[in-house]
Amino acid sequence: MTRAELQRLADEDLMPLVAREDPLAFEVFYDRHSGAAYSLAYRIVGSRTAAEDVTQEALLSIWRSGARYDRARGSVRAWTLGIVRNRAIDLLRKESGRSPKLAAGGEELIERSPAEELTDTEALRRETAREVRGAIKDLPDEQSRVIQLAYFGGFSHSEIAEMLNEPLGTVKGRMRLGMDKIRATLAEAW
Numbered sequence: 001m002t003r004a005e006l007q008r009l010a011d012e013d014l015m016p017l018v019a020r021e022d023p024l025a026f027e028v029f030y031d032r033h034s035g036a037a038y039s040l041a042y043r044i045v046g047s048r049t050a051a052e053d054v055t056q057e058a059l060l061s062i063w064r065s066g067a068r069y070d071r072a073r074g075s076v077r078a079w080t081l082g083i084v085r086n087r088a089i090d091l092l093r094k095e096s097g098r099s100p101k102l103a104a105g106g107e108e109l110i111e112r113s114p115a116e117e118l119t120d121t122e123a124l125r126r127e128t129a130r131e132v133r134g135a136i137k138d139l140p141d142e143q144s145r146v147i148q149l150a151y152f153g154g155f156s157h158s159e160i161a162e163m164l165n166e167p168l169g170t171v172k173g174r175m176r177l178g179m180d181k182i183r184a185t186l187a188e189a190w
Contacts (some may be wrong), residue, residue, distance in 0.1 A: 003028065011076035015069040026063055033077060034059060037084045044088035054091055058084040078159045135185040143178030146171050
């Protein structure tokens with residue numbers, strides 16, 4: 001197939017070609033997903049160089065493993081970002097020398113690493129992060145899950161709906177209700 005023909009394929013139809021190590025198919029896959037992969041990696045690790053390394057390692061693992069994508073388990077984008085997320089968390093664990101609990105995007109790790117100077121701004125940021133985490137924990141599980149997947153996992157509403165096997169409207173509704181509750185909780189605290 002030509003590159004133009006491959007570009008017209010849906011992700012799910014492209015993956016069997018990637019699994020057969022078709023270099024043009026992987027190039028199309030890479031062009032489609034490397035930007036989102038890098039963005040997620042950067043949000044987790046906080047460093048350009050580390051995010052580039054995580055992205056490259058994750059995408060190469062997809063190439064080397066024969067792209068073991070299973071259509072029944074969700075979209076190609078969600079699957080790819082899940083691999084990137086796991087690689088980024090592995091890197092943080094390796095760099096910290098221990099296995100911290102990385103719920104809600106790794107704030108626990110950030111709070112464990114001392115700031116060079118605890119300024120008023122840094123103290124306020126940490127207090128705000130604690131309050132937001134507390135407000136998220138107080139939400140019903142289904143609202144908390146969609147908010148964490150969206151804001152800390154980097155997934156879109158449609159990807160979350162696909163991952164949870166829920167209608168898109170349900171996911172958006174849970175997101176809206178959860179965010180309203182968080183706003184109300186934080187407004188009371190402030």
